[in-house]
Amino acid sequence: MNLPRVQGDIRRRLLVNFRVDPEVIRAQLPDEFEPKLLGGSAVAGICLIRLEHERPPYLPGFLGTASENAAHRIAVRSRADGQDAVYIPRRDTDSPLNRLLGGRLFPGEHHAGMFDVDDAGGRIGIEMRSRDGSVVVEVRGREADALPASSRFGSLEEASAFFATGALGYSATKRGDHLDGVFLATKSWAVRPLAVEHVFSSYFADKRRFPSGSVEFDSALLMRDIEHEWVTRDELYLDAPTDRPAA
DSSP states (O other): OOOSEEEEEEEEEEEEEEEEOHHHHHTTSOTTEEEOEETTEEEEEEEEEEEEEEEOTTSOGGGOEEEEEEEEEEEEEETTTOOEEEEEEEEEESOHHHHHHBTTTBSOOOEEEEEEEEEETTEEEEEEEETTSSOEEEEEEEEOSSOOTTOSSSSHHHHHHHHHTOOEEEEOOSSOSOOEEEEEEESOOOOEEEEEEEEEEHHHHOTTTSOTTSEEEEEEEEEEEEEEEEEEHHHHHHSOOTTSOBO
């Protein structure tokens, strides 16, 4: 049995964004994709997301699960039709259920991660360490009113629009013979800037993937308290949720 849809609440979603040399990114993408560019740079990053009340649509919210999750992601376009999407080479979660169901009953294989989160008073600190020891993420910052002056995005509105179109995510799989596809539909879409005081990702710090000078921090965006629905790629084409903003 497969779960075609899962719904719940995004309690907190943090998009930490980096500018990357497009040729470096191209070498890491499946043949189906080209990087989506921003002012001549590819855009990659980390989605750190707190999910609550996650369950099939036929179950009440109090039976849903909660989890902390991290996804390393790259903004892409399909070579076939030019559609915006996101390619996700790595997912981590603190939820045993997500690891059990991911790639089996629902798209998205996950690695086990340990999360330390401090989110209070407009300040956010998140640390994630994968149990296999291969990935470390650290982010600290505070809610702000504007993007950093060094950001390649000309405005918050431009940044919001860039990511709003990336609702369809394709995840790498262990077998490597296919990509898992899932669509994130949200009932609202609102982002605000996060002024980042410290950021580190061992994934983007890996010189074998990203040679010196090929990757640079750009900006971070924060979302809170958004109802959403995950839809499998197969179900999406049968019944596309066209009446809701993308995520």
